[in-house]
Amino acid sequence: MPAGLEASYDWIVVGAGAAGCVLANRLSADPAARVLLIEAGPSDTGVEAIRDAAQWVSLMRSEYDWGYDYEPTPEVLGRVIGIPRGKVLGGSSSINAMLWYRGHPDDYDAWEAAGATGWNWESMLPAFRASEDWERGATALRGAGGPMRIETSPDPHPIAEAMLDGAPEIGVPTIDDSNGESNVGAALANFTATTVRDPATGSSRMERWSTVRGYLLPALARPNLTVITDSQALRLVLEGSRCVGVSHLVDGVPVETRATSGVVLTLGAIGTPQLLNLSGIGAASALAALGLPVLHDLPGVGENYQDHPLVSGMNVAAGVSLGPMRDNGGGSMMNWRSSAAGDGADLHAFVVQESRPAAALEQDLSGDVFAISPGLMRSSSVGHVRLRSASPFEAPVIQPNFLREKEDLDRLVEGVEGVLGLLGTSPFRALGARPLVSFGAGSSSRAAIEDFVRRGVDTFFHSCGTARMGTDPLSVVSPSLDVHGVDGLWVADASVIPVIPTCNTQAPVIAIAERAAALIPGQAAFSA
Numbered sequence: 001m002p003a004g005l006e007a008s009y010d011w012i013v014v015g016a017g018a019a020g021c022v023l024a025n026r027l028s029a030d031p032a033a034r035v036l037l038i039e040a041g042p043s044d045t046g047v048e049a050i051r052d053a054a055q056w057v058s059l060m061r062s063e064y065d066w067g068y069d070y071e072p073t074p075e076v077l078g079r080v081i082g083i084p085r086g087k088v089l090g091g092s093s094s095i096n097a098m099l100w101y102r103g104h105p106d107d108y109d110a111w112e113a114a115g116a117t118g119w120n121w122e123s124m125l126p127a128f129r130a131s132e133d134w135e136r137g138a139t140a141l142r143g144a145g146g147p148m149r150i151e152t153s154p155d156p157h158p159i160a161e162a163m164l165d166g167a168p169e170i171g172v173p174t175i176d177d178s179n180g181e182s183n184v185g186a187a188l189a190n191f192t193a194t195t196v197r198d199p200a201t202g203s204s205r206m207e208r209w210s211t212v213r214g215y216l217l218p219a220l221a222r223p224n225l226t227v228i229t230d231s232q233a234l235r236l237v238l239e240g241s242r243c244v245g246v247s248h249l250v251d252g253v254p255v256e257t258r259a260t261s262g263v264v265l266t267l268g269a270i271g272t273p274q275l276l277n278l279s280g281i282g283a284a285s286a287l288a289a290l291g292l293p294v295l296h297d298l299p300g301v302g303e304n305y306q307d308h309p310l311v312s313g314m315n316v317a318a319g320v321s322l323g324p325m326r327d328n329g330g331g332s333m334m335n336w337r338s339s340a341a342g343d344g345a346d347l348h349a350f351v352v353q354e355s356r357p358a359a360a361l362e363q364d365l366s367g368d369v370f371a372i373s374p375g376l377m378r379s380s381s382v383g384h385v386r387l388r389s390a391s392p393f394e395a396p397v398i399q400p401n402f403l404r405e406k407e408d409l410d411r412l413v414e415g416v417e418g419v420l421g422l423l424g425t426s427p428f429r430a431l432g433a434r435p436l437v438s439f440g441a442g443s444s445s446r447a448a449i450e451d452f453v454r455r456g457v458d459t460f461f462h463s464c465g466t467a468r469m470g471t472d473p474l475s476v477v478s479p480s481l482d483v484h485g486v487d488g489l490w491v492a493d494a495s496v497i498p499v500i501p502t503c504n505t506q507a508p509v510i511a512i513a514e515r516a517a518a519l520i521p522g523q524a525a526f527s528a
Helices: 018-028 053-059 105-113 121-131 158-170 211-219 268-278 284-289 406-423 426-430 442-456 506-519
Strands: 008-014 035-038 068-070 081-083 132-134 148-150 185-188 193-197 204-208 225-228 233-239 242-250 253-265 303-305 309-311 315-317 332-336 347-352 369-376 383-386 397-399 457-459 489-491
Touching: 008 018, 008 242, 018 035, 018 211, 018 225, 018 253, 018 506, 053 204, 068 397, 081 457, 105 121, 121 132, 121 506, 148 211, 158 185, 158 332, 158 347, 158 369, 158 406, 158 426, 233 253, 233 268, 253 268, 268 383, 309 406, 309 442, 347 406, 369 406, 406 442, 442 457
Parallel strands: 008 035, 008 253, 035 225, 132 148, 253 489
Antiparallel strands: 068 081, 185 332, 193 204, 233 242, 242 253, 303 383, 309 369, 309 457, 315 369, 332 347, 347 369, 383 397
16 A cells, blocks of 8 residues: 555545545544545646736646546537536645635526535525535625635726626616525626735735635644545446445556545536446446446436536627736626526626637627636537446537527527627727628527527536436436445535536536535534
8 A cells, every 4th residue: 555545444435626625624524534535636736827817718628637628529610629627636726716606596406406516505594505605794694714815806807897897788787796686787707816905016816726725735734634646547346236446547557445434526517427427327328339247227427417608709809908817817707688587597797808709600800809708607509428338538419508408599699689789889999990800690699699609619618517416217316316226335526417507617516515515424423
């Protein structure tokens, strides 16, 4: 056994991302519980691009990203779309855009209606509040003093302010907090970041506040917590119907580590179904076709994959100098309702302080150029994650089926039209804003926008749903997060989400992990 690694632990948490760091902290709070946290990627220590909020885009396709791709389909004109996922301590919380949104209360009531009993808004709100350290202090809806620092820009970029000021001209209100009473409107972005000022120069910058910083670092001094990086999980170890450990790489050599109480999977909506399948848990016919042993026939594993589509390439030339980049390169966002929406917002747009090029779109991006990207937060298209081979080192087939449902295309067309309307408001005219895309008029305009959406559709990085909660035959985990038919095995990440919420998924995933620590037998509930 390698130095520092014991032969067994009470709990093994597989995947040190947004959820895994939460579980490692909460489970190890019991000094009698020996906890091992396994991460496939390297440590985040000393990586400036992770620390500096403005550099997050450079992390995509870097050594800290798994480098996954979505499979091409006719609906996206045969394009391959990259789907960033963090392969580093902190997972995607270490490479994402640091946005913190909880969506609409109806999102979580929809989880319960889909079979995730006990996962409604009333049950989720205490977990959200427990995780937050909101810069403005605690309220009935916001938390303070929690592990995750949440701030807004202290000095918003001109295009961020233009969105706030221009939204009312197109009938979208400006709101104080998109995690407040209503999420419909334009607001300053909530960041999992903190502003750091240089006393010598008076300058400031935003620094990322990942789950490593919020949850893991405060727990590392505990003698009952062990963290191992560069250790990819190969398969789960099952004895009969019980999971008793994990086979994982240590210094490139496979090692089996035992778990006396249980194993918790927190590898995310791609990694979790992949590891379950590699371990013989999944649809029997698919496993047998790849020569894998069928240890537990669970056909829902890897199904129900969901992600929010956005439209890239809505670039705008400015007639004035915009100045240097601030914050995370954004700063404000806008939620509004399409013509088909219900009570909550289904359309979303955010500002980008630089261009957002898209495949198959030719634009002159010289000079001061910014972008506003519209997206769909209540998408209907559903896909899957399936093994490509029996090798743990080959990326699975990942298919979101973007635009498969016609209503998704229709709503994204309305999203593009909404952004064009915003760019015509007085605050953007004052910036000399000139859209670099045009669509004509009438029926030809509709066809041109549809083509633009198909050429520019991209991912919000909101992967979820592939081990969904429920009690029906295609669910994978129960509302207590234990895997159906397998003892000693839980899932506590984005894969358990039954219906994608109308928000970025970082906050819901952390809340899921907070609740998981209370649901796993023998653990104390978090403080609300």
